[in-house]
Amino acid sequence: MDESSMRAVGWARSLPMGTSPKTARDWARAHLETLGWTHSYPQTVDDVLLTVSELVTNAHVHAHSTARLVMTWDGRCLHVTVHDDAAAPPTPRAPSRDRLGGRGMLLIDALADGWEARPCPDGKSVTACFRPPSTAGTAA
Numbered sequence: 587m588d589e590s591s592m593r594a595v596g597w598a599r600s601l602p603m604g605t606s607p608k609t610a611r612d613w614a615r616a617h618l619e620t621l622g623w624t625h626s627y628p629q630t631v632d633d634v635l636l637t638v639s640e641l642v643t644n645a646h647v648h649a650h651s652t653a654r655l656v657m658t659w660d661g662r663c664l665h666v667t668v669h670d671d672a673a674a675p676p677t678p679r680a681p682s683r684d685r686l687g688g689r690g691m692l693l694i695d696a697l698a699d700g701w702e703a704r705p706c707p708d709g710k711s712v713t714a715c716f717r718p719p720s721t722a723g724t725a726a
Contacts, residue, residue: 595621596658603646607639610655614638614666617657621664627718633697637666637714640690644712645670651709663699667713675703676712 597617601610614635618624623631638655645653649672658665678691694701698714 594658594660596656598654598656601642601653601655603650603652605642605653607642610638610642610653611635614655614657621659623718630716630718634664634666634716637694637697640694641666641668641712641714644668644676644690648672648676649709662717664716665713666716667711669706669709669711671709673705673710675705675710
């Protein structure tokens with residue numbers, strides 16, 4: 587393998603409507619355990635799991651769609667992606683005392699090292715990146 591090649595490990599899971607966010611979190615936690623993150627980076631694991639929960643919930647509630655969850659570790663960044671069937675990008679809303687909810691993307695913005703939404707021919711993908719604390723300051 588030459589230096590321009592990248593090694594990565596990844597997992598994917600389809601979460602139909604009606605699947606609880608806990609199912610998604612449990613699935614993600616099991617894979618983070620294989621990376622050793624639950625022991626080495628427990629705070630980052632908590633951030634990843636909250637993000638998984640929010641993205642899957644958004645796919646179910648706002649897109650009325652199955653959530654296709656993909657996690658990929660490339661040695662520098664854990665990419666957490668959820669694809670759904672709605673073309674509209676997520677729109678962070680200002681917090682309000684008058685309504686429940688609407689803070690998911692604000693939470694992800696605060697927890698992740700970065701996030702982006704990309705349109706796809708059959709919906710969109712929202713990806714959040716998490717770097718372990720030892721690599722959080724290095725350039726991607």
